[in-house]
Amino acid sequence: MTDQHAQRGIDFDQPNAARVYDYLIGGKLNYAIDRMFADKILAVRPESKDLALMNRKWLRRAVRFGAEQGIRQFLDIGSGMPTVGHVHEVVQAIDPKSRVVYVDNEPVAVAHSEIVLQDVENAVMVQADAEYPERVLEHDTTEMMLDFDQPVMLIMAAFVHFIPDERDPAGLVAAYRDALAPGSYLAMSSGTFEGQGEEVRRAAELYQKNGTNVVARSRDELQALLGGFELVEPGIVFTPQWRPDDPGEVGEHPELASQLALVARKA
Template sequence: MTEDELARRGIDLEKPNAARVYDYILGGQLNYAVDRMFAEQVLTAQPNARERAQLNRQWLRRAIRFGMDQGIRQFLDIGSGMPTVGHVHEVAQAADPTSRVVYVDNEPVAVAHSEIVLEDNENAAMVFADAEFPDDVLEHDTTEMMLDLDQPVMVVMALFVHFIPDERDPARLLGAYRDALAPGSYLALSSATHERQSDETARAVAMYKKSSNPVVPRSADELRALVDGFEIVDPGIVFIPEWRPDSPEDVPADPSECGGLALVARKN
């Protein structure tokens, strides 16, 4: 994109952006020099950051397959980021091509590229909105066209809620989405954690304070409080690779090295 196009789309290249940094760490190309420079600093402070990102993406696939097994055919991916391989629509529509997916992000590069990726997919769409304003997401024309909120939906918040500090009331935010969902809906959530973490992780978290998306790691108890009103399904709140692994060999010797916790919960 030209500088004028970047400015028109509201893309700030003065600070790294979490979605673009994550894209770079996953091996994508939808990022800029400021993001790559910051990502390399993160990789220096946290050498297994790429492995962590891959473990979260693998968990996401398992969570979507779990939702499909429960009969879910509608997905709302909050803070979806870049359209990298293994996105929600690819997993869901591989099992049932009629599955409908709405992605939500407020990062202009993520939105622009998602729109390109999805332009020929009639059952998946991108919504450009700030997910901290649930009405802007749930009442968006695209959301209302794609999803029937009177029927069960899986809301996905993969590495999203840790960008919402306590002063912005993440419990209220999750409660607003919960209240809009039909019984039988699910929430799939992963988050950075400070439980059993090394000094390397603390340094990486401190680095994100310099980005446009500071990270707030949370404990299992803190996450449990955020999903009040949902029933957490087995195996509960666990380190990301421990959530229903496809094989015991997929769980590292020390699961806490993934740096994050994951859960799936049901609205009864």
């Protein structure tokens, strides 16, 4: 490990969930250890790349929906790697003045996001552990970019399934909710075992063995995280089912996405 990598805190000895996801969606910001682990996942579930892209497409539809409702501030928790069609590209196509704060604690995600965003107005990266909301909400950059007296879309895409029950995911969501003005939105997706085959559980076990907890949650369990929010239509559904651009994209088996998704509004 080079001094620069050591300073960034990059660990080459363990696969990282953000970098594995980057590999699955066709990114280049990953290392051999991540690709080796991803190949194990693909051996168990060959369609994993398609499923990761489904989640990414849902995110783009969700933030576009937020922008269409008049939201001009976006806080992306656990944002991961910068990719084509990132949140700021979607919402700034609607209004260039839209402001986006990305948050992640994975050093590679942070470093590359900083590079991608260096010439982008109104979009920034914050390096922080999102399990400590005050480190995000009270960060100087967050406070500079976002006005929490005005509505914000809070994004938790593929985030809460890394928060086990003993770490109080409902309390975590509530801490962010309490910082939001009425009229704000929450966009959330999570892995689930609902309607899934044994291969999904085996994939989750692979993550577990490599030190990454994955807690797949049902619709009812996700609903329990939403105190103070009201679901918007169509509620909690598999990612392809959430307001698809083309109904033909949903397919006969949307449950194969293995991810539930929702958008909810703070009254």
